Amino acid sequence: MIWSWEFVAEITPDLLKGLVVTVKITLISSVAALSIGLFFAIAKMSSVDLVRRSAVLVTETIRRTPLLVQLYFLFYVLPDIGIVLSPMIAGTIGLGLHYGTYVSEVYRAGIINVPAGQWEAARACNLTTRQTWTEIVLPQAIPPMIPPLGNYVIAMFKETPILSAITVLDLMGEALAKANFSYRYLEPITLVAVGFLFVSLCSAALIRLLENYLKRQAA
Amino acid sequence: MGLHVASRAPDCQPIIEFRNVEKSYGSLKVLEQLSFSVKAGEHLALIGPSGSGKTTILRILMTLESVTAGDVIVNGVCLNHEQRGGKQVPSSEAHLRRMRGAFGMVFQHFNLFPHKTALQNVALAPVLTGSLSKAAAKERALQMLENVGLADKAHEYPSRLSGGQKQRVAIARALALQPKILLLDEITSALDPELVEEVLNVITNLRNETDMTMLLVTHEMGFAKDFSDRVLFFERGKIVEEGPPSEIFLSPHHERTKSFLRKIIAAGHRL
Structure with missing residues (x-):
């Protein structure tokens, strides 16, 4: 099989459309995972036994x-x-939902890693519960969460091709449609790999920059 | 003309009173049927072996722990209960916040907020509790830092301060809300020996220049002796012996006090 630039030129517009869908799904799913994760994290740290146990059961399943x-x-x-x-x-x-369960662990670990002494000092300063969270706990808990959260977003992005199994026309879905129609797999699948590699590398670089920025802030 | 009317509570009125207080974690009893009181302006030293319940007393007062049984009365108001609808109910968070205003606490491990500068650490509470405007809080915080000899470190983050400097910032922070009662929980235990003195000097100044009630938990027996008006010696959640420092340190009656002091001196602490 010989590489055909002609075929590449023909399918690229539709594949780009698919890439846009992939990125869009990743972004929306990220927001969903970050919110669902927060919900699970709060439930898992609840003082009500029943809430905590059901949250663990659901996330583990x-x-x-x-x-x-x-x-x-x-x-x-x-x-x-x-x-x-x-x-x-x-x-x-x-x-x-799937990534929300992983994200909830990142939140939980970030919050648990804030030493008990910080909560106690906040109380000794007579802060309200809300102020303790916004002024003391979250500013210390969030920066270490950023790198693992970023990695989950990239992992989620790389996992989107699986959505073609439920007929989503993302980058993979578009490529498969072209391939099935023309019986040429080389170009579409190669382009899919290139597209993913390109976006993954860019986002990894972005997260590295953010990480370095946070490290400099902390130092 | 009313000039002769005492403006302060009479000396017989305690500012803190523990009435049959019990505290246990599961089956572990930390405080047992503990009763004692502290007069306004008194400087009290709490000494005794580790795990004898001294720190728990400070933590109960700062509302970091609740009591299992008994009552703690502060300024005539119950800390662990409040009256609602003619009934006694466990304290709400609002009641605890009102009561907390009387206290400032300095911790063994400083517990400074690492993401805030020294100045922000001190100014935080007055601003957030709404007791001072931002500008006034900043001015007072600078004054507080100057009092503890750290005006030049106001804009440093805790990670760039020595242990002694951190603890002095923590003292300034505890004073920022102008508490009536200062709780000092082993404040020099985590410090290198050469940094202990700078912190104790600050406490000595506070002792001599303010009328704050001060409760000191410490293993620095020499300092406890100079600092306190009265010493309570604890063992296993009970007061074994109490009295003026001259008596407790120089001629203790109880065998347990004697053996505790012998051990402390053998460990290299001066009296």
């Missing part, structure tokens, strides 16, 4: 089953009980 199975569930099983989701919505919920 999600974490210990494959994302692909969860996506099939959301897209192909839920319609049986009357819940029909578009591929995009099902994909975003799936990614957000």
